[in-house]
Amino acid sequence: MSAVTAEHDHDEHHDHGPEKGFLRWIVTTNHKDIGTLYLFFALAMFFVGGTMALIIRAELFEPGMQFVTPQFFNSMTTMHALVMVFGAVMPAFVGFANWLIPMMIGAPDMALPRMNNMSFWMLVAGVMMLASTLFMEGGAPASGWTLYPPLVLQTGAALPFAIFSVHLLGISSIMGAINIIATIFNMRAPKMTLMKMPLFVWTWLITAFLLIAIMPVFAGAVTMLLTDRFFDTSFFDAAGGGDPVLYQHIFWFFGHPEVYVMILPTFGIASTIIPVFARKALFGYSSMVYATAAIAFLSFIVWAHHMFTVGMPLSGELYFMYATMLIAIPTGVKIFNWTATMWRGSMTFETPMLFSIAFVVLFTLGGFTGLMMALAPIDFQYHDTYFIVAHFHYTLVPASVFILMAGGYFWLPKWTGNMYDERLGQLHFWLSAVSVNILFFPQHFLGLAGMPRRIPDYAVQFSDWNMVSSIGAFIFGFSQLMFVYIVVKTIKGGTGEKVTDEVWEGAAQHSLEWTLPSPVPYHTFATPPENIPTEHY
Amino acid sequence: MMSTQDAYYIPHKATWPIAATLGLLTSLAGFANYLNGNAAGSTFMLIGLGIFILMLAGWFTMQATESETGMYNRGVGISYRMGMMWFIFSEIMFFAVFFGTLWYTRNLSVDWLAGIGEGPGRSSGLLWPSFEAVWPTNGPGNVGGEYEPMGAFGLPLLNTLLLLTSGVTCTWAHHGLLANNRSQLIKGLAATVGLGFLFVGFQALEYMEAYHDMGLTLGSGIYGSTFFMLTGFHGFHVCVGAIILSVVLFRSWKGHFTPENHFAFEAAAWYWHFVDVVWLGLFIFVYMM
Ligand code: HEM
Ligand SMILES: [Cu+2]
Numbered sequence: 001m002s003a004v005t006a007e008h009d010h011d012e013h014h015d016h017g018p019e020k021g022f023l024r025w026i027v028t029t030n031h032k033d034i035g036t037l038y039l040f041f042a043l044a045m046f047f048v049g050g051t052m053a054l055i056i057r058a059e060l061f062e063p064g065m066q067f068v069t070p071q072f073f074n075s076m077t078t079m080h081a082l083v084m085v086f087g088a089v090m091p092a093f094v095g096f097a098n099w100l101i102p103m104m105i106g107a108p109d110m111a112l113p114r115m116n117n118m119s120f121w122m123l124v125a126g127v128m129m130l131a132s133t134l135f136m137e138g139g140a141p142a143s144g145w146t147l148y149p150p151l152v153l154q155t156g157a158a159l160p161f162a163i164f165s166v167h168l169l170g171i172s173s174i175m176g177a178i179n180i181i182a183t184i185f186n187m188r189a190p191k192m193t194l195m196k197m198p199l200f201v202w203t204w205l206i207t208a209f210l211l212i213a214i215m216p217v218f219a220g221a222v223t224m225l226l227t228d229r230f231f232d233t234s235f236f237d238a239a240g241g242g243d244p245v246l247y248q249h250i251f252w253f254f255g256h257p258e259v260y261v262m263i264l265p266t267f268g269i270a271s272t273i274i275p276v277f278a279r280k281a282l283f284g285y286s287s288m289v290y291a292t293a294a295i296a297f298l299s300f301i302v303w304a305h306h307m308f309t310v311g312m313p314l315s316g317e318l319y320f321m322y323a324t325m326l327i328a329i330p331t332g333v334k335i336f337n338w339t340a341t342m343w344r345g346s347m348t349f350e351t352p353m354l355f356s357i358a359f360v361v362l363f364t365l366g367g368f369t370g371l372m373m374a375l376a377p378i379d380f381q382y383h384d385t386y387f388i389v390a391h392f393h394y395t396l397v398p399a400s401v402f403i404l405m406a407g408g409y410f411w412l413p414k415w416t417g418n419m420y421d422e423r424l425g426q427l428h429f430w431l432s433a434v435s436v437n438i439l440f441f442p443q444h445f446l447g448l449a450g451m452p453r454r455i456p457d458y459a460v461q462f463s464d465w466n467m468v469s470s471i472g473a474f475i476f477g478f479s480q481l482m483f484v485y486i487v488v489k490t491i492k493g494g495t496g497e498k499v500t501d502e503v504w505e506g507a508a509q510h511s512l513e514w515t516l517p518s519p520v521p522y523h524t525f526a527t528p529p530e531n532i533p534t535e536h537y
Numbered sequence: 538m539m540s541t542q543d544a545y546y547i548p549h550k551a552t553w554p555i556a557a558t559l560g561l562l563t564s565l566a567g568f569a570n571y572l573n574g575n576a577a578g579s580t581f582m583l584i585g586l587g588i589f590i591l592m593l594a595g596w597f598t599m600q601a602t603e604s605e606t607g608m609y610n611r612g613v614g615i616s617y618r619m620g621m622m623w624f625i626f627s628e629i630m631f632f633a634v635f636f637g638t639l640w641y642t643r644n645l646s647v648d649w650l651a652g653i654g655e656g657p658g659r660s661s662g663l664l665w666p667s668f669e670a671v672w673p674t675n676g677p678g679n680v681g682g683e684y685e686p687m688g689a690f691g692l693p694l695l696n697t698l699l700l701l702t703s704g705v706t707c708t709w710a711h712h713g714l715l716a717n718n719r720s721q722l723i724k725g726l727a728a729t730v731g732l733g734f735l736f737v738g739f740q741a742l743e744y745m746e747a748y749h750d751m752g753l754t755l756g757s758g759i760y761g762s763t764f765f766m767l768t769g770f771h772g773f774h775v776c777v778g779a780i781i782l783s784v785v786l787f788r789s790w791k792g793h794f795t796p797e798n799h800f801a802f803e804a805a806a807w808y809w810h811f812v813d814v815v816w817l818g819l820f821i822f823v824y825m826m
Binding site: 019026027028029108109111112113114115117118121122124125128129157160161163164167168171174177178179181182183185186187212213214215216217219220221224226227230231232233234235237238239240241242243245246249250311312313 | 545547548549550551552553554555557558561562565566568569572573612615616617619620623624626627628630631633634635637638641642646647649650654657660661674675676677678680681754755756758759760761762763765766
């Protein structure tokens with residue numbers, strides 16, 4: 001299979017480089033351009049969401065009401081979560097997918113390049129619509145990102161906008177996911193068999209399946225919110241025979257797989273980086289693939305562990321408790337494999353590796369607290385406290401976000417041809433790794449002591465740890481500015497040192513993108529590669 | 538230059554997606570404003586819809602031209618087919634939400650409201666002592682007032698027969714296409730489109746009856762909500778499917794498609810069968826049971 005890159009009604013014989021000028025970024029169908037768009041958009045949203053988080057932490061620095069109204073505080077917790085999940089973490093992984101999947105499987109581009117462009121713009125539209133709610137009468141939604149009725153139905157003018165933004169984000173995600181599946185199944189180089197694919201490709205294949213299965217479910221749930229509010233339906237209203245708990249079931253049928261949408265590509269990148277710096281093959285390649293698939297399957301049948309306290313029949317409580325505990329098994333397999341990959345490797349500790357090792361350690365912590373809350377009787381106490389806030393932030397910040405940073409440092413030299421400043425990178429790592437623990441570790445104590453989540457004021461006994469947590473938050477937040485500085489500097493020429501094609505010693509034995517020139521040309525693998533790296537399995 | 542048979546066609550730039558996004562964003566923002574009681578809302582909604590429809594026409598014309606000038610090879614065809622299959626899967630999940638809602642309310646939460654069952658049931662029984670768990674119901678609050686439930690054996694049965702027949706005519710058209718029999722293709726498609734729109738017409742009639750004579754509305758408690766949500770979204774999909782098939786009919790009449798190259802026809806047919814199967818589910822779970 002080879003590729004042509006013509007536009008039939010366009011001047012036929014130019015060199016197929018990028019469109020000139022600003023328009024390039026609007027009409028592009030090139031997977032690298034679109035990947036770049038996704039990544040910059042995600043980075044920008046990371047700071048928007050981060051600012052909201054700092055507003056939350058500033059208010060919680062001391063007991064009492066300092067800066068914001070309770071209503072606005074609740075809007076912040078809601079919008080922070082929605083922006084981070086749908087605007088930052090998911091798009092960042094789609095950005096990596098766009099850049100890397102075609103190169104990793106030896107394809108000329110994504111399978112459906114026009115739709116690829118549309119996925120990105122639908123994302124921008126969705127996030128814009130969501131952000132617009134901040135300026136509306138009655139404020140942005142303040143119900144928490146889960147949008148539970150009946151509370152969410154009290155939202156002011158913002159409600160229909162928030163709902164339609166979910167629809168737009170859903171359209172964007174579904175189109176992106178369809179594209180990824182079609183690319184992986186249909187565009188692989190002939191010799192790239194499924195079990196030779198880098199794990200990042202595997203994890204995205206499974207993530208894409210999750211996305212197509214769950215985004216319509218979320219769309220359906222919010223559609224029912226819309227009709228309940230504006231068209232007299234009674235889906236979530238007991239007076240009409242409906243049930244507000246039904247919303248929670250539907251939401252979490254989406255919501256639990258959704259958290260795996262954010263963690264599976266994380267696993268993929270970690271499994272790509274660790275072997276390179278351990279200078280070994282990934283330990284247990286096929287078990288990694290099966291564990292990923294098992295986690296994805298289990299993610300569909302455990303949703304009500306978010307609802308232990310809502311009032312379910314005892315059989316439900318027990319079933320969801322045991323099913324949830326099962327997830328620890330494939331997750332444990334993965335952690336074992338990463339550790340075994342490092343075992344007796346000749347390791348070096350460049351920035352990507354540092355972030356990856358921190359991920360293995362700190363994600364394990366988040367997994368353990370998850371396991372604690374999987375126990376229904378124990379969760380009766382932890383539910384809706386800061387303990388769960390600590391849990392999911394450990395699985396998201398020092399896991400997903402750290403790995404996104406690791407991926408940035410890992411591939412940026414490949415993409416730009418320039419080396420980042422290793423000293424600054426390490427400083428960024430240590431600042432992040434220390435402050436993230438100052439930020440989130442005390443939240444375990446707060447939760448165990450009974451401090452509720454999503455609350456702008458608290459009893460004085462919680463003061464000390466809140467103060468510590470807020471200090472950590474500000475250090476963490478401002479440290480991330482370093483990342484922007486390093487990225488911009490690298491794009492502009494970096495340390496001046498030109499990187500080799502392989503960039504990292506031995507990387508070309510792990511994955512195809514390292515066999516290409518640095519920086520990578522605008523179009524790659526117009527003809528499929530003959531040799532498939534086999535180090536990773 | 539793009540003619541080599543084994544080359545995967547990669548477009549150089551795309552201008553329709555941004556139009557699609559602007560159209561959808563404008564119409565949704567307009568709709569949201571309309572819902573908030575803002576007078577200008579509906580105007581924006583129509584403008585956005587207009588942009589969206591123009592976009593669809595432009596984009597699909599471009600695709601059709603590219604396809605007819607032989608720019609797509611087998612690989613591109615496979616990508617498109619995969620895209621369509623997974624799109625239909627997402628639609629299945631969307632309908633699953635509403636079927637799931639019907640199942641959950643009928644079998645679990647209505648009982649709990651009436652105090653039946655362990656767990657939640659025990660306390661709700663005290664709240665609504667006189668409420669009895671029967672289906673259909675508009676809840677303990679008698680929300681929406683008295684209504685008559687929709688029977689299965691009038692228009693709905695007729696519609697079932699119409700839709701099933703249209704599935705057959707669609708397949709017949711496909712056989713015509715594969716055998717290079719254009720008149721069979723066109724006749725089969727015309728019949729399918731006709732039956733599709735007839736279905737929509739009868740459903741409109743059914744809705745009118747429900748609203749005017751039976752007191753059954755979207756506001757008739759959980760029964761009215763699930764009834765109209767499920768049948769309404771399905772009816773919308775029938776409309777979309779029939780419009781897609783009309784475009785395919787028009788293209789067939791213009792001489793497009795060959796036995797080897799007819800992705801648009803296949804995609805439309807798959808979609809149609811999907812809509813057909815959803816209706817069977819509706820007929821059984823919404824109307825008959
Ligand atoms: C070992 C695997 C895991 C287990 C057993 C687990 C278990 C749980 C349980 C039981 C809860 C509900 C707590 C409550 O509401 O009382 C929960 C909440 C949560 N988990 Fe996990 N979890 C795991 C991994 C993850 C991962 C990998 C992520 C994300 C990347 C994640 C993100 C979340 C989020 C966001 C919430 C809170 C949702 C909310 O109420 O807003 N979890 N987890
Ligand atoms: Cu969960």
